[in-house]
Amino acid sequence: MDKYKVILFDLDGTLSDPKVGITKSVQYALQKMNIVEPDIDKLECFIGPPLQVSFAEYYDFGEKNTQKAIELYRERFKEKGMFENELYSNIASLLKSLKEQQFTLVVATSKPTVFAEQILKYFNIDQYFELIVGSNLDGTRASKTEIIQYILDKYKEHTLSDFIMIGDRKHDIIGANNTGINSIGVTYGYGSFEELSHSNPTHIVKSVSQLKDILMGSQVK
Incomplete structure (x- = not known):
């Protein structure tokens, strides 16, 4: 060995x-960008890969919208998401x-x-x-x-x-x-x-x- x-x-x-904190922070970011995703289970795909990869891959965001989504995600994540x-x-x-x-x-x-x-x-x-x-x-x-x-x-x-x-x-x-x-x-x-x-x-x-x-x-x- x-x-x-x-x-x-x-x-x-x-x-x-980290499921609750990450998925709810993604949900928050999407909602701020007028995308409603009520089922956090569908956002489990965001756990692990870099956020810029996931927002582009799963929501087809370009560079500008990806950056905006990450900033919105961090708003909630810094406040409470990291501790959920x-x-x-x-x-x-x-x-x-x-x-x-x-x-x-x-x-x-x-x-x-x-x-x-x-x-x-x-x-x-x-x-x-x-x-x-x-x-x-x-x-x-x-x-x-x-x-x-x-x-x-x-x-x-x-x-x-x-x-x-x-x-x-x-x-x-x-x-x-x-x-x-x-x-x-x-x-x-x-x-x-x-x-x-x-x-x-x-x-x-x-x-x-x-x-x-x-x-x-x-x-x-």
Whole structure:
């Protein structure tokens, strides 16, 4: 079994379930732009990918309307959306165990870094992470490939085989593949088994306990 040293975690759908906050903030933005979507379940597709990708893909917004929608989304998200969120069970204990075993933990999210930092602090799990890397508020460094590469560049003393990326959507796995590191797809989040398997992750797990088995098992040769 590979012995990983630096573990990258996606945030939304991997560490926490952000459904209410994200979907209601998208709903708010759409409403302000005269689009009524009463069913927040239909907005789950916004969980994970960068907002500029989702608004363009699902509502056919051009660059100007996408930027306007993101600004409206953030109005509500900053005020309350980021806290309409809950940690998946056993995540805090997993992070504590990994930290105690001297793994280096990093957050790799498409969410703006400033929001990710506040969310991790709100849940009191920021203490477990050495680095938190997200997108910039101006929309740059939004793709998971760019985010992972930025992290790899910060840890040049490590080889690629030391890293593993954990996430619930294809973007996480594609980012890992593009940068040459291993990955774990988690199906307890918002990506289906089909979505994840088509992206060719190193592993797929359906629970936090299975995730722990792989990560802690990586210490055993």
